[in-house]
Amino acid sequence: MTVRVRFAPSPTGFLHIGSVRTALFNWLYARHTGGTFVLRIEDTDTARNTEQSLRTILDGLAWLSLKHDEGPYFQSQRAEIYRRRIQELKDKGLAYERDGAVRFKMPREPVVMNDLIAGTVTRELTDREALDPDFVIVRSDGNPVFHFVNVVDDLEMKITHVIRGEDHLSNTPKHIALFRAFGAEPPAYAHIPMILNADGTKMSKSDPDPAKARLASLANYITDGYVPEAVRNYLCLLGWSPKDDRQVLPIEEVIQKFDLPQILRSNARFDVTKLTWLNGEYLRTMPVDRFIELAQPFGGGDPKVLALVKDKLKLLKELPEKTRHFVSDDFPVDPEAAAKWSGAGERLHRLADKFAATAWEAPALEAALKGLATELGIKPAELIHPCRVAVSGTTAGPSLYHMLEVLGRDRVLARLRK
RNA sequence: GACCCCAUCGUCUAGCCCGGUCCAGGACAUCGCCCUUUCACGGCGGUAACGCGGGUUCGAAUCCCGCUGGGGUCGCCA
Numbered sequence: 001m002t003v004r005v006r007f008a009p010s011p012t013g014f015l016h017i018g019s020v021r022t023a024l025f026n027w028l029y030a031r032h033t034g035g036t037f038v039l040r041i042e043d044t045d046t047a048r049n050t051e052q053s054l055r056t057i058l059d060g061l062a063w064l065s066l067k068h069d070e071g072p073y074f075q076s077q078r079a080e081i082y083r084r085r086i087q088e089l090k091d092k093g094l095a096y097e098r099d100g101a102v103r104f105k106m107p108r109e110p111v112v113m114n115d116l117i118a119g120t121v122t123r124e125l126t127d128r129e130a131l132d133p134d135f136v137i138v139r140s141d142g143n144p145v146f147h148f149v150n151v152v153d154d155l156e157m158k159i160t161h162v163i164r165g166e167d168h169l170s171n172t173p174k175h176i177a178l179f180r181a182f183g184a185e186p187p188a189y190a191h192i193p194m195i196l197n198a199d200g201t202k203m204s205k206s207d208p209d210p211a212k213a214r215l216a217s218l219a220n221y222i223t224d225g226y227v228p229e230a231v232r233n234y235l236c237l238l239g240w241s242p243k244d245d246r247q248v249l250p251i252e253e254v255i256q257k258f259d260l261p262q263i264l265r266s267n268a269r270f271d272v273t274k275l276t277w278l279n280g281e282y283l284r285t286m287p288v289d290r291f292i293e294l295a296q297p298f299g300g301g302d303p304k305v306l307a308l309v310k311d312k313l314k315l316l317k318e319l320p321e322k323t324r325h326f327v328s329d330d331f332p333v334d335p336e337a338a339a340k341w342s343g344a345g346e347r348l349h350r351l352a353d354k355f356a357a358t359a360w361e362a363p364a365l366e367a368a369l370k371g372l373a374t375e376l377g378i379k380p381a382e383l384i385h386p387c388r389v390a391v392s393g394t395t396a397g398p399s400l401y402h403m404l405e406v407l408g409r410d411r412v413l414a415r416l417r418k
Numbered sequence: 419g420a421c422c423c424c425a426u427c428g429u430c431u432a433g434c435c436c437g438g439u440c441c442a443g444g445a446c447a448u449c450g451c452c453c454u455u456u457c458a459c460g461g462c463g464g465u466a467a468c469g470c471g472g473g474u475u476c477g478a479a480u481c482c483c484g485c486u487g488g489g490g491u492c493g494c495c496a
Contacts, residue, residue: 010496042496101494118423126492127420139494146496170422170491191423193489198429200488234430237445241431245444264424264431267489271429274446284459312458337456366455384455396457 003035010042011053015060015218039068100140106133111173116190151178225316230282280314333393344386352416362401
């Protein structure tokens with residue numbers, strides 16, 4: 001049997017980070033099994049801003065390099081199929097109209113599910129369901145509802161494994177009942193646990209706390225300057241483990257090792273601090289060319305400057321502040337650092353004079369600075385630190401001599417003499 | 419209210435299926451030290467967990483039950 005999985009987001013205008021992980025796990029399973037990854041847009045109900053919303057989904061998946069093999073299919077274009085399937089249920093006497101809506105006759109017995117992750121789950125009816133187990137499959141306005149179209153599409157698209165969030169586990173009996181009503185075997189199910197906020201609450205784009213709301217959306221990570229490989233890597237580690245002690249994993253290896261039964265059953269909290277650490281790891285170890293490519297949306301810059309600051313970043317959005325003094329004389333100066341070295345003006349003038357007669361390369365600059373320190377009978381550090389502050393405004397940064405080299409003679413001399 | 423899922427350091431997890439090798443391993447975070455022209459990086463070390471109560475067993479993080487706690491679902495939302 002060839003595996004067919006799908007990611008079926010609804011175009012709400014943003015991509016939830018939890019949905020992204022669901023997409024990732026589907027994609028991983030497809031790649032692992034040599035199966036097909038189908039993209040389906042569940043746009044039955046809301047017709048708001050579809051163009052833009054679709055783009056958000058497509059761009060998000062592309063950003064993470066999660067390519068679909070088939071689709072996207074649009075539920076809004078499949079009305080005829082749904083109509084036919086509704087008729088089929090009516091003909092079989094398994095659906096009936098009431099109050100203008102079409103309702104499905106749900107079996108009264110408990111449904112047993114064999115979930116690939118949760119195991120065997122027997123679901124009894126809740127007290128409310130016991131009162132009336134049947135549920136609406138077509139609204140009185142004629143539009144079919146999620147439970148129905150979802151099942152019809154999975155059936156028509158011959159989906160073999162439904163990998164989705166655990167919030168659907170309790171709904172699964174409805175889906176299984178519908179498959180059976182169509183005389184079909186339900187697909188295998190794999191319900192993956194939720195991703196929660198650091199405080200254990202649900203991640204939501206509409207969280208009253210704007211910080212938490214931001215974390216729920218993939219767009220946030222793109223604009224903050226996270227590396228797609230790092231986000232993807234981090235998401236792999238949420239609910240799945242390579243079972244050795246490594247955190248940084250090449251995606252090829254994840255594909256090879258990934259499988260459904262090993263997915264954890266418990267919810268995970270999203271730790272943005274660890275993601276940020278991972279991001280720094282990726283930034284540091286990636287080739288300079290890749291870094292330059294990723295830096296473009298964040299202002300880009302001279303490749304030599306970018307190479308210099310590459311290893312100092314955790315987030316790409318820090319780029320402008322880290323490179324400001326390379327492109328402009330208008331950069332902020334750390335007042336504390338400036339105060340500490342306020343008496344070094346004379347020394348820096350001497351240094352400027354020395355540099356004026358020095359070949360503009362890091363090793364020569366280092367030799368010149370150390371030579372001056374010897375002449376003055378002071379430690380190199382007493383030149384190094386004030387020099388750094390004078391040319392960059394801060395005590396933190398790349399190797400001084402390499403920074404001077406990239407900064408250029410004119411800039412450096414002018415700043416030392418100021 | 420009913421139903422379903424879950425429960426190892428603050429967080430992500432290894433171990434649990436196939437009880438003893440676990441006074442529980444790794445990573446992030448945190449604290450200290452080292453390295454160092456700064457900041458990072460890196461190295462070394464520290465603090466820190468089997469939710470609680472019963473049971474089974476010679477022996478339980480590992481198996482069973484209960485409790486508590488967390489999450490989810492019961493929509494003419496998806």
